Amino acid sequence: MSTAGKSTRILEIDPSSPKIEYIIEAARVVKEGGLVVFPTETVYGLGADALNSVAVRKIFYVKNRPLDNPLIVHISKLEQLETLSNDVIKEVYRLAEKFWPGPLTVIIRRSEKIPWEVSAGLETVAVRMPAHPVALKLIEFSETPIAAPSANPAGRPSPTSGEHVKRDMMGKVDVIIDSGETLYGVESTIIDVTRDPPILLRPGALPVEEIEKTINKKITIPEFARGLMEASEAIAPGMKYRHYAPFKPLIVIESQDYSDLENYSLKVFKHVKRLMDEGFKPILLSTMETIGYYHGLKTFNLGSRKNLFEVARNLYKLLRKIDELDVDIAVSEGFEEKGLGLTIMNRLRKASGYNIIRID
Ligand code: TXA
């Protein structure tokens, strides 16, 4: 465990009955300009008072995050939107009514109250109201919106459990709130509604199809949101960095069509076998439907293809595990880009550093 000098207070808070003394203690740290790692329903966040630029700057330092990558501001009530923006458009309220609190982040025009660091100099700010009871209480008692990226060192898989954040952030922050595992295990969906049609900047825990139904509009899905290329700086600043990655190399084996899984897994099997023949020690990230085809290979089970919620939830945990095992390369199966499948493919492609094999 790395200890970079700071004494970090660990508060174990049960999400089903949050201990108010602990919330008040953590909120005081936020008010005083300190850093608090806290759980959300997606992944853990590394939070600071969003209206205090000195506090926000510490986030970038601790994460080793480039200053041109803006942060999401977390709110606990809708009125806070008015501090963050002077012209909140109707669509935002419609989305908020349907999906907040929850794993949706919207990009809105920012007000002059937002420090430069939060929006990295852009004219916009990313906002969401998280659904985790501890996150909501922390924001409420801090009496200020909280800016928070995922609480991982830049480039690494986001933390989805108290164990992950303790390993990553011990000695670097003032408080770590440990509330166990997060619900979705993958970040919020980000859409930019300042554009027409709206653009998906990052697929996440909320399937984009559900947002389309609510606003009754098709949302543009650029190539970078599929994890196929990097975004230009102006549209989605953070998307240009390598993300979510284990230290060991990862290859994703994709198909156009996953309807014949027996045939698909035979081809995956051959690729992994070839790696073994070349002297590698690979691990294969497979699924409940295919794992039975991989006799003699070392495998992880991501979950069932019929329950992509489960696959998304296991993904970061398993990406982190790769680094702990006696293997030197990982190979993952691909998924159809529908619903959470789009989110999973975005993360896998980026985690692989675009190391993709197409087998059709
Ligand atoms: O689920 C989540 O969204 C988690 C939890 C902690 O809320 N947060 C999270 O934050 O994933 P982060 O910083 O790891 O990812 C936020 C992404 C970055 O890629 C950033 O570039 C983008 O949001 N972003 C932030 N503000 C933006 C803006 N004004 N315009 C475009 N993209 C923005």
Ligand code: MG
């Ligand atoms: Mg992140």
